[in-house]
Amino acid sequence: MISNRSMTTKKLVIDAFLCALLFISQVSLSWLPNVELVSLFLILYTLVFGRHVWIILYVFVLLEGLFWGIGIWWLSYLYVWAIIPAAIFLLYKKNCPSSFSAALLSGTFGMLFGLFSSLPTILTGGLYAAFVWWTAGIPFDILHGMGNFTVSLILFKPLYQLLVRLKQHQS
Amino acid sequence: MNQFKRLSPFLGGCTAIAVLALLLVIYTLTRPVPMAGTKNITVDVVYEDGSTDHYQLKTEEQFLLGALRTIPGITLEGTTTEELGLMVTEINGRQADYKKGGAYWALLCDGEPCSYGVSQQAIKDGEHYTFQYTPADGKGGGT
Numbered sequence: 001m002i003s004n005r006s007m008t009t010k011k012l013v014i015d016a017f018l019c020a021l022l023f024i025s026q027v028s029l030s031w032l033p034n035v036e037l038v039s040l041f042l043i044l045y046t047l048v049f050g051r052h053v054w055i056i057l058y059v060f061v062l063l064e065g066l067f068w069g070i071g072i073w074w075l076s077y078l079y080v081w082a083i084i085p086a087a088i089f090l091l092y093k094k095n096c097p098s099s100f101s102a103a104l105l106s107g108t109f110g111m112l113f114g115l116f117s118s119l120p121t122i123l124t125g126g127l128y129a130a131f132v133w134w135t136a137g138i139p140f141d142i143l144h145g146m147g148n149f150t151v152s153l154i155l156f157k158p159l160y161q162l163l164v165r166l167k168q169h170q171s
Numbered sequence: 172m173n174q175f176k177r178l179s180p181f182l183g184g185c186t187a188i189a190v191l192a193l194l195l196v197i198y199t200l201t202r203p204v205p206m207a208g209t210k211n212i213t214v215d216v217v218y219e220d221g222s223t224d225h226y227q228l229k230t231e232e233q234f235l236l237g238a239l240r241t242i243p244g245i246t247l248e249g250t251t252t253e254e255l256g257l258m259v260t261e262i263n264g265r266q267a268d269y270k271k272g273g274a275y276w277a278l279l280c281d282g283e284p285c286s287y288g289v290s291q292q293a294i295k296d297g298e299h300y301t302f303q304y305t306p307a308d309g310k311g312g313g314t
Contacts (some may be wrong), residue, residue, distance in 0.1 A: 033253050097179065104183035111190050125284075132286045138198040142191065149187075 011052070014170055018045060019056045023063045034144035039084055039106045040152045040159070046088040047096055048163040053085045072124060076117040083116065084109060099156040107149030114141040203286070203293035205233030210296040212238065216245070216262050219274070219304045224263065235278075235292040235300060247289075256290025262302055273307035 018041075025037040038060075045053040061081065065074045087105060091097075097105070114137040121130035214226040226245060232238040236257055239245060248261035259276045260268040267274040278285045278292070279301040285292050292300075 091179070101180045101183050104180065104187050108183070108187045108190055111187070111194060129284070132201075135197060135201040136287055136291070138194050142194060145187075145191070 010170055014166065015049075015052055015055050015059075018049070018052075019059045019063070022056065022060045023067075026060075026064065027067065034110070034140050035147040035151070036144075037151060037155075038081065039109055039148050040102075040155060042081060042084040043088055043102050043106060043152070044156070044159055044163050046085040047092065047160065048167050054082075057081055057085065072120045073117065075120040079119075080113065080116045096160070099153055102156045103149045103152035106152040107145045109145075110148035111141050111145030113144055114138065203291060205293040206295055207233070208296075210238075210294055210298075212294055212297070213299045214239065214242070214245075215299070215301045217301060217303045218265050219267075230294070233293060234290060235294050236290045238294055239289070251290075256288050259289055259302070265304070267304050269307070275305055275307075277301075277303040277305040279303055 022038060022041050022045075025041065029035055029037065042053065042057065045056055049056075061074075061077045064077060068074075084105075087109075091105070114134050118130040118134040121133045125133075209229055209231055211227075211229050214228070216224040216226075218224075224245075226242050228238065228242060230238040230241060232241065236247075239247060246261075246263055247257070247259055249257050249259040251257050259278075260266060262276060266272070267276045269275045278289060280286075280292070281299050282301070285300070287293075294300075
């Protein structure tokens with residue numbers, strides 16, 4: 001009876017664990033400018049755990065706001081990170097991408113992160129302010145993209161295998 | 172579907188390269204270009220109570236922070252990050268720290284908000300810069 005329910009205790013605990021992993025990875029790497037594992041984890045969570053990624057993602061976003069303090073940047077977190085699961089659902093519905101494809105997706109997302117994040121600045125400072133804010137950060141967006149690409153290329157496969165084993169253990 | 176799977180890394184690679192090229196072009200066209208030679212600039216600091224300190228200088232420096240460092244009568248304190256440079260929180264002993272009091276030093280170029288922070292703002296001959304004490308509600312010092 002319990003196993004038929006959409007959210008069992010076991011699933012809930014695993015979601016909480018995955019969310020904690022996401023949050024800890026972000027906080028522990030925050031001292032390194034534009035190097036993060038969040039993009040890679042979101043790709044992996046979407047591929048392995050499907051729709052559960054939305055719960056994990058929005059609890060993570062809430063934790064980020066509580067930990068760092070809610071500001072303009074936090075508004076962008078409400079939609080920026082969601083682009084990754086949406087892209088994975090759209091591009092790789094049933095198939096697992098190669099490490100290289102995942103790295104390309106993650107790298108491209110990193111390069112466009114500043115552009116996506118600049119949208120709330122339109123509300124506070126206008127279109128020109130948002131444009132200036134974005135263009136001033138382009139060198140860091142490129143570094144973000146390169147970091148994402150490298151990290152995903154190296155860690156995608158081993159982490160994917162680990163998470164698949166976790167999922168199998170769950171069911 | 173197999174064809175799509177085979178094409179996907181190629182298309183992904185093309186997209187990534189196109190995005191990178193576009194970013195490089197946009198950055199090259201919009202980045203602050205410093206001006207060589209001597210420049211005459213003026214700097215105002217408008218405090219919370221509306222009082223103002225005025226500085227006029229002739230400088231060879233290319234960025235505003237470098238020019239400000241050459242003025243003996245002005246002291247700037249703040250936090251420095253790799254991405255944004257110096258984030259000014261104190262000028263001449265007067266604090267405007269967003270984290271503490273919800274106020275900040277707005278940097279204006281000829282009366283309009285500057286495009287960059289004090290470390291990255293390229294200076295131009297004849298330009299007038301203002302550090303304006305600005306509470307979180309957006310109203311400047313003395314208003």
